[in-house]
Amino acid sequence: MPDLLIELFSEEIPARMQAAARDSLRRLVTDGLVEAGLTYAGAGAFSTPRRLVLAIEGLSAESRPxxxxxxxxxxxxxxxxxxxxxxxxxxxxxxxxxxxxxxxxxxxxxxxxPGRPAAQIVAEVLEGAIRNFPWPKSMRWGAGALRWVRPLHSILCLLHDEAGAQVVPLSVDGIEAGESTRGHRFMAPEAFAVTSFEDYAARLRRARVMLDSAEREAAITQGARNLAFAAGLDLVEDAGLLAEVAGLVEWPVPLLGRIPEAFLGLPAEVLQTSMREHQKFFSARDPKSGRIEGFVTVANIETPDDGATILKGNLKVLAARLSDARFFWENDLRVAKAGMADWAEGLKSVTFQSRLGSQADRIGRVAALAREIAPLVGADPDQAARAAGIAKLDLRSAMVGEFPELQGVMGRYYALAAGEAEAVADAARDHYSPLGPSDAVPSAPVSVAVALADKLDTLTGFWAIDEKPTGSKDPFALRRAALGVIRLVLGNGVRAGLSDLFAKGFGAHQGGQSAGADLLSFFHDRLKVFLRDQGVRHDVIDACLALPGSDDLALLVRRATALAEVLKTEDGANLIQGFKRANNILTQAEARDGVEYSFGADPKFAETEEERALFDALDQADARIAPAMASGDFAAAMAAMAALRGPVDAFFTAVQVNSDNEIVRRNRLNLLSRIRQTCSGVADLARIEG
Known part of the structure; x- marks a missing residue:
């Protein structure tokens, strides 16, 4: 069975597109080969800035008849x-x-x-893949009709086995497939022929090309760490930048430089952001002071002077960039020290949303809501309102105008420069958090109050004007805002009814109160997604949502977690079956008789020991469950419910509910109603699946 090697060699492919392009090439080709009747043992896709590569092992020599x-x-x-x-x-x-x-x-x-030879099928499939490749952006060049991300120079397409290599006959817009490729653009630009994937990878390495992006990432990381360590610095890890830089070079050569003394007074976040965004530099910090003092750039070439000329040029550009950042910083500090009044005035003319007013209007709403929330999270109301009042002022700063990702971060620096309390400044930094599922959740009380107020104002505002997420569309990131509220509430154990918080938020929006129930339902859906990722089944959450108090998320999650743990036990799982059997018999009897059996079960009509034992067990369970639920000890309540498993099983084993004696039958049905009532005090077990 032959192996297949494909290389599509072009001008530089943008780094951000390379991972998706690898996946697309593998999918398009392997799916096409399989649909045409070929089989294969394995496939691997690779990329460098100038090439997409696919290696397929164990390809069948021809399709089956x-x-x-x-x-x-x-x-x-x-x-x-x-x-x-x-x-x-x-x-x-x-x-x-x-x-x-x-x-x-x-x-x-x-x-x-009849079966067709692999070469014929490969040619058809590869041409189709090239002509229909799903680049986010593509271009045409010259007089041809082919579109590619950048001009495509050559196609390498080989089938090879023990007998040798065969070029697959293929032509795409005048580009003939062959057996040759090229190495590094500067260090080994000459063309060379290959005979197999192993030969290809080995010859590329000799031609100063690392084919595997993971290998390039590892080489960059190790080289940068070694350079930083030798200089007495620590490398600041940045996975996103690492993946991008690995897509910019074919032969990574890390080089370390020092940041000029004149710029070391800039905040670490400014230095790191400026170097990452403008020059794709990694930052290196002093392990003692935490200051960013160095940088690592990754060259794409080895030079006789060990990169000295490259570093000199980079330092010149870096100095210009950091001079701009220092100018922004110094001007912003002057405004901050003057009280930030200019920024506050400027936000009056910045529209938040056409029907929700300006950013200044929004700040007023968030400040009022933060004051209301503060006592619930142990925060000082005045500090919470003050923090909300200044949290977004940095949006008018020159630094955030240049680097929007620093909003909040710069807000803390400017708040401290303005003489604000540290808790207020921290809240200005933290109020956007958590931004995503992996972002840290603020825990300082003032920060929690302002972060909750910010997100709740967004949600109640957009619900009030009926701008809700639909399907996969969520232009205002309302799902993320709801998840942020959930993580803030659960992460800090905030005991508060969402309905009350919604009412406070809707109070600032005309006509929004009626949307509260719908917004609570939206939160419950987000909570199900959040808990599902933590292993809590949706039906368990539904069973707990059916009880009063479902707008207290912290209480709801504790109840659901306790129920989930009980259901993992043998008693809990078997009790569900007993409960459902009781509920089914009772429901059918009530429908048939036209009455509700919910009162009057009396142990004096019990005819068997199992009936009397169930009466006693229910009395004991009721005595334990009610106070446990009232105090929030859900584990104890669930344990008391699970203890009913044995008496319920024994009852159904020994007793026929539908007795010929009508008095006994009614008494037993009312006893089943007690099972339903007792268990329903903990959760709606009818919603549990299985």
């Missing part, structure tokens, strides 16, 4: 039907087979297709 049969009309069918069948198959009457089919004789069209 196929035989297609199609049943036609009976022999005595109308002539029109027979002629229509012949037209649809493209066959003559004499080409059809006649077979016995039950009580009639029927025409069959049989088409056999």
């Amino acid at each position: 196929s035989r297609d049969e199609r049943k036609g009309p009976r022999l005595d069918a109308p002539q029109q039907a027979i002629e229509g069948f012949l037209r649809s198959t493209g066959l003559a009457l004499g080409d059809l087979e006649i077979r016995d089919d039950k009580k009639a004789r029927v025409y069959y069209a049989v088409a056999t297709r």
